[in-house]
Amino acid sequence: MPKGKKAALVAAMELFSEKGFDGTSTVQIADAAGISQATIFKYFHTKQDLLLAIVKPVMENFFPHYRDEFFDGIHNCETLTGMVDFMVHDRYAFISENKEAVKIVIMEMMTSAEMRGLFVKLVSAKDFDFLGELLHEFRRTGEIRDDIDAAGIVRIIAGQMIVYLVQANFTPVLVTHEDQDLQLICEQIVRTIKK
Template sequence: MNPTIFKNYRQWLLDQPMPKGKRSVLLAGLELFAQQGFNGTSTAQIADKAGVSQATIFKYFKTKQDLLLSILQPIIENFFPLYRDDFLDSLSQFKTLQELIHFIVRNRYQFLKDNADAVLIFTTEMLTNDTARELFTNIIKKITTNYLQ
């Protein structure tokens, strides 16, 4: 997948060059994992929602965990760094505390609203999934190392 930084995860998925079946599976996984959680979602439900067979899911992803990580990895590697950098760069433009607070609340609210499914999955999996937590930790270490150099 193209590592281009994005502002809206769902739109980013729609814009990526990939087979239609793979895109459908990713979008269905995004929606169902957000609604029902990873453990509460079966591959049969994902296949049904995506309008594909379970074999199509396993054509693109070896396991349901691989599907989850394919959703989370672009979020961790691209999505959060963009918002962090944009957010921090924007803070210097405000002259009063009131303007600053208004911006922070509006900006973060819009972020959550635009990406509710992705944020919900990310938050849940960071609390419950060792593999996802390790992926996130490795990205943070990499960012921190690059920042300190």
């Protein structure tokens, strides 16, 4: 990849995650990358094209890979507690390691129909039923409540994780013992979904 293109992508990722897509100008990206605006537009016709150049590969290439690793990890768990513990720790580690890209994807999914469409396409791929497979794995332990469906599992776990991530990023004084906090989250989730 040419140096100018790579510099634009790196600077855009940092600025988009910090200031949001709409709060970032191509002038700011060029300044942060140490290149001219003309160099940005040489590789990307619009700022939206630059955003998609960051997000599309993450979603199209990394999502299936991480999805498969994720389900391999769940499949190796024998109990509901083990599955929840794996999900919470695995997703927390993934988000922590990919914080900038995750922030960009989340912010853009809230405002961009194109981004939401790309995400829905990935989650509902014809070759893999994400929600169906997730429910199958949780049901195989025989420990989950009968009234909990796959969407419910995702909402319950994601809700706990999102609130914790917001606390960690915006009110870090509330997050004093990460390992203990994650363990408590796991215990709360298990109490909510267990028979």
